[in-house]
């Protein structure tokens with residue numbers, strides 16, 4: 303298939319692009335490089351630097367594609383609290399303009415990167431896709447809920463094939479957000495540079511960490527689906543954040559002090575996915591366990607630090 307990947311210069315998008323190419327698909331990456339890095343884009347993909355808000359440009363690029371994997375977004379939660387209008391414009395309006403461009407050019411298949419944050423504070427674990435969406439604590443979460451709804455609307459009104467993927471906590475090589483707010487890359491970088499590990503809530507929160515190769519694989523299977531489909535993408539295994547820190551100490555071979563950051567507003571205590579639906583309907587399951595994934599992630603970050 304010929305697939306347009308938005309946000310392909312980002313962490314998740316660059317891995318999805320690689321996997322699509324490996325499986326013989328033709329890939330066009332559209333990214334405005336606002337936070338993404340050109341060097342992360344596989345050279346075999348056609349790269350077009352463009353902004354989703356520039357609908358005429360997207361309409362020129364789209365014809366001939368069989369579908370879109372839409373990952374372009376601003377992602378930094380605290381930044382979304384400081385700049386809600388920017389987030390609404392980029393993520394919501396950018397998404398709607400993309401859908402409009404798709405409608406005009408008759409490219410009616412979209413896979414959208416959503417997030418476990420749409421559930422708010424879950425009432426039960428593991429979370430299933432038919433659990434209610436919860437109150438959002440920040441504008442980023444609202445952009446995910448709203449873009450999900452626009453995608454569903456384009457299914458109902460215009461017969462789009464829509465797959466919504468609700469990621470739990472992705473991690474892995476190539477995660478180079480700046481600033482980085484995600485736990486695992488920050489922990490690994492702190493330990494490798496022998497700095498204290500910044501830790502909120504004393505690491506008591508439970509998260510479902512999903513390795514990037516497994517997450518990327520979940521984007522390929524829905525390309526053959528029709529209709530409206532929503533899937534959690536997680537491992538069904540909850541890990542206390544402090545146990546992840548201990549595993550990183552163990553794998554690197556030494557410990558560093560903890561920098562106790564106290565409590566952080568808006569953090570949900572526990573998030574664990576049920577992935578039964580994606581397993582049952584698409585045969586997808588996470589293959590890389592946390593220890594193996596952390597090893598690969600540590601190897602990647604070691605390449606960024608000069609040897610002593």
Ligand SMILES: NC(=O)c1ccc[n+]([C@@H]2O[C@H](COP(=O)([O-])OP(=O)(O)OC[C@H]3O[C@@H](n4cnc5c(N)ncnc54)[C@H](O)[C@@H]3O)[C@@H](O)[C@H]2O)c1
Pocket residue numbers: 308309310311312313314315332333334335336337338339352353354355372373374375376377392396415416417418469470471472479484
């Ligand atoms: N990384 C996570 O932990 C996580 C968790 C849940 C959901 N998600 C979602 O997955 C997707 C990818 O996340 P990521 O971690 O790879 O983020 P990222 O910041 O690494 O990548 C996002 C990419 O989108 C591009 N972009 C942003 N706005 C654009 C626009 N208007 N036009 C064109 N390009 C634009 C950026 O330049 C960047 O390359 C996002 O939609 C994010 O909300 C990520």
